[in-house]
Amino acid sequence: MAPGLEPRGSRILLTGASSGIGAALAVRLASEGAVLGLVGRNEQRLAATLAAVREHSPESRMWPVDLSDWGQVDVLAATAITxxxxxxxxxxxxGIPKHKHVTALxxxxxxxxxxxxxxxxVRLTLRLLPHMVERGSGRIVMVSSVAATLSSPGEGAYDASKAALSVFAEAMAIDVWDLGLRVNIVYPGVVDTxxxxxPDNDPLSPDIEKIPVDEFVDGMMAALYADELQVYVPAWFEGVAKNKAQNVGAFLEGSVNWMRQQREAGHA
Ligand SMILES: NC(=O)c1ccc[n+]([C@@H]2O[C@H](COP(=O)([O-])OP(=O)(O)OC[C@H]3O[C@@H](n4cnc5c(N)ncnc54)[C@H](OP(=O)(O)O)[C@@H]3O)[C@@H](O)[C@H]2O)c1
Incomplete structure (x- = not known):
């Protein structure tokens, strides 16, 4: 099996580092010896992550970038390499959430x-791919969502965006397999971030339990060390995804019933 993630001495470009999963992951990777390039829009929060990261990894740096601006993405890829x-x-x-009933979308x-x-x-990946292919090594980690595989109600736009990302990554994993590159697709469950x-999202039902972000990072790191292609954290979500795949109709009907209960309880 190919060796899994080795943070020590690795130069890691991490987007979404100004908050939540990305901020916690950045500090963990730095504490394990990686040099980080941190990306996010909010300069102040990004600087706070960088300060924590630099306690372990003084060479790390940050680039405030709006990743929805293609010019900025292209410059980021070139700047990070240099x-x-x-x-x-x-x-x-x-990434951004979108929890909104389809009739309001x-x-x-x-x-x-x-x-x-x-x-x-996808754009940032394609801009960095020639660099990795030329060196014959590299790892691309996509943070998707269990929503990609579970078709979470009220999240059609979000579910579809993450499903597209996952499928792109799966196909890319095949293409780059013999080029020395590795791909990991991470499926977070519900993480407290x-x-x-x-703003502009319906609130999460109080019936849904969130896991602490550090617990999520523990699970994600363990799976990356083991070089698992698909990483579900918490792991039990993988069983739910397999269940859905066996009988999509029954799964969707179950979701309809759950949504009815949520409406009756005033949670949706
Ligand atoms: N939390 C969960 O339960 C959960 C579950 C499944 C999947 N995920 C996925 O996990 C990833 C991290 O989410 P999180 O929970 O840590 O959320 P978060 O705390 O809201 O963090 C999202 C990060 O994405 C960055 N971002 C968003 N739009 C951007 C843009 N246009 N340009 C640059 N950066 C941008 C934000 O930067 P700024 O704030 O600086 O703009 C922030 O650093 C996302 O892809 C999310 O879909 C999360």
Missing amino acids: ELGGVDVLVNNA TPETADEVMRINYSSP PLFLV
Whole structure:
């Protein structure tokens, strides 16, 4: 089996590092010896992550970038290669939620979600791929979502953007297998981060339990060390996804019933 993630000495470009999963992951990777290139829009919060990262990894740096702007994405890829001295690992973690009933969804919103959650990580990946292929090594980690496989209700635009990202990554994994590159697709369950505070989203049902972000990072790191192609954290979500695949109709009907209960309880 190919060796899994080796943070020590690796130069890792990590998007979405100004908050939540990305901020916690950045500190963990730095504490294990990686040099980080941190990306996010909010300069102040990105600087806070960088300060924590630099306690372990003084060479790490940050680039405030809006990843929905293609010019900025292209410049980021080139800058990261030059200023980090190469990119060994790309972690496409930045993303936005969209929890909104389909009858309240506009085409513009659906496009925006696809742009940030799918087109942007694909663009950054394609800009860095020639560099990795030339060196015959590299790792691309895509942070997808269990929503990609479970068709979470009220999240059609989000589910589709993450499903597209996952399928792109699976096909890419085949293409790059013999070129010395590795791909990991991470499926977070429900993780306690500021994602659920992003405006213009319906609130999360209080019946849904979130796991602490450090617990999520523990699970994600263990799976990356083991070089698992698909990483579900918590792991039991993989069983739910397999269940759905066996009988999609029954799974969707179960979701309808759950949504009815949620409405009756005033949670949806
Ligand atoms: N939390 C969960 O339960 C959960 C579940 C499944 C999947 N995920 C996925 O995990 C990833 C991280 O989410 P999180 O929970 O850590 O959420 P979060 O705390 O809201 O963090 C999202 C990150 O993405 C960045 N981002 C969003 N739009 C951007 C843009 N246009 N340009 C640059 N950066 C942008 C944000 O940067 P700024 O704030 O600086 O703009 C922030 O650093 C996302 O892809 C999310 O879909 C999360």
